[in-house]
Amino acid sequence: MRLRLFPTTFDTQLVSRWRVSVNGEAVHPNLTDGCAVPEGVWSGDGPTEMLEIVAEGDVERSDDAGVVRGLKERTPTELFLRPTDLTTTNEAIRGLAEGARRPDRLDTLHTLAAAVRDAVDYRPETTDMATSAAEALAQKAGVCQDHAHVFCAAARHLGLPARYVAGYYLPGEDAGLSQTHGWAEGYAEGLGWVGFDVANRTCPTRDHVRVAIGLDASRAALISGAVAAPATGSSEERMTASVAISSQQQQ
């Protein structure tokens, strides 16, 4: 199992305590990729009934209007112009992108985020992990992952690097449970990487914990695993996730 469940510290996110375990066994990151995302691996012995993966800790966030600063990245920004299977453009995405084109790059990204949200209604369980940006836009409905994918595809079409962010989100009191969440980052020359939580029509705030990034959701997955097929019979995998976040205000 490959775990990318380790949020990193940057200017406006301080990870003061963090622990990941699988069935009680601690997992530490042994690598950090070119985008400053740490990863660790865990493998089990023999057949397994259940794996309990626990990630817990304390993260201090301050507001940054979505601007991510202070990460030690080695990856060239232009890498994030590369399309993937989930973020391939089509005529509809290109049309949406062109409509958001503004003289200023940051303005373009904001306009695009709003346009994507207007075009794709938030409707849970209408899409799945494998739904592409083009499919979500065509059916005009989806979830946060789809919003971020359409945004990335369209921004890249405009020559603006964009990438997917996986993390945690603490919604307001009236908005239900906390959840694992997906949003996007777009690159604005001069300013750097700026987050866009398209689904929530906001830039990431103190309520967002940034964990992993990638060209799309599959490449930013927090957990990816492979199960060895048993010698006889078959295997089934299911994953459920629950997130609990509590917020403490600093004085």
Added chain:
Amino acid sequence: MFDEMTVGGQVRPPYAPVAAWLDETGLPLLDLRAKEAEALFRRVGITFAVYGEGGDPERLIPFDLVPRVIGAAEWAQLAAGIEQRARALNAFLYDVYHRREILRAGRVPSRLVTSNPAFLPEMIGFDPPGRVYSHVVGIDLVRTAEDHFAVLEDNCRTPSGVSYMLENREIMMRLFPDLFAEGRVRPVDGYPNDLRRTLEEVAPPACRQDPEVAVLTPGPFNSAYYEHSYLADLMGAALVEARDLFVRDGRVWRRTTRGPRVVDVIYRRIDDDFLDPLVFRPDSMLGVPGLMNAYLSGGVTICSAPGAGVADDKAIYTYVPEMIDFYLGEKPILANVPTWKCSDPDDLAHVLAHLPELVVKEVDGSGGYGMLVGPRATKQEVDAYRKRVEADPEGFIAQPTLDLSTAPTLVGGEIEGRHVDLRPYCLVGKEIRLTPGGLTRVALRKGSLVVNSSQGGGVKDTWVLSEDAR
């Protein structure tokens, strides 16, 4: 057209022994020997899968008895050029995954690298042992004149065909031992040992004893499976499929009947996409889960390095002379074939206007599939290809139809000239090792310029002479 044996009715000095041998042996005996050679190949079971042509897909690759000869001085020049290229390609790979100096300097367009699917973000900032990415560089060469060789393409991932180089020599030595008695032909049988040493030299930091080497194959259904098992056998290395390997505690282990054994160096003959399902193809059951993590944390070495393919893309190829200048400060010893990049509007216009004269290739194609040989194509084929190029110019490059050299070949009981190319295999570890020779492929159809075995090409034993006649 340059014939390598005979120029102006005179036999060229390097071919003197072959010419004399052809005369002494006589055609009827040669024909008989050719049949013996085929029987020998059938017995050892060397076949090559050919797709899309109908007939027996496990066809025997035709072996031509008449050796292809390269003189000692000619080879010295070629060897210097090949080694220079192998060094430059590895320097380029290190650079694009680190400081990207050649891109910053504007000598290679950045977009060609970063948007290339073969460029792997996972490799950014990683130092492979010895800074080597491509441990076996296969460089395809053509000859167009007495004094002119040119590079047709580079193969930095897992070039195949070296087993033919070894087998062709073995068969020739069995059929005609006298030919080799004088020691004028440089041996090639050191290759497996050199490959093993190369792989051992790039053992990972975690390796504490004699490195354990394994050859990773997609399995018996792969067209080059014979070669994988043959090389593993000659190197004394384990032949494994992905399901034989697993990752534990940062190391890679091989399942054996006597329990798990550690693997230090993997000579992989599978594509990047199928190395590790946790990183590359989550939908795939193929590969070794956790292999990339073990590699990137120094627990195992993968040869060639994942992401090495960004250097052998046909669009990158045009910039290899730039790399040689940029990293080595040298002039290229081997020339490139002039190439038009269809991504460039001016080049595209030229290509579309001259399609019937050109050879057009897909930038990420290989094996001779999906290319247009203008002078040999029908008008319909040219028109169909034109539409493909117009739809996706970035996907194509074009080159002039080269006047490839011919070498004497036994065809239908007669000796006739047929077009040939040459693929030497350059090994890169702590030092560079180059076996004198390589694989000569021959287009058996009269006038054909396509030498790929998948397209009806054959192979020849390739001789490099230890010294030139005075």
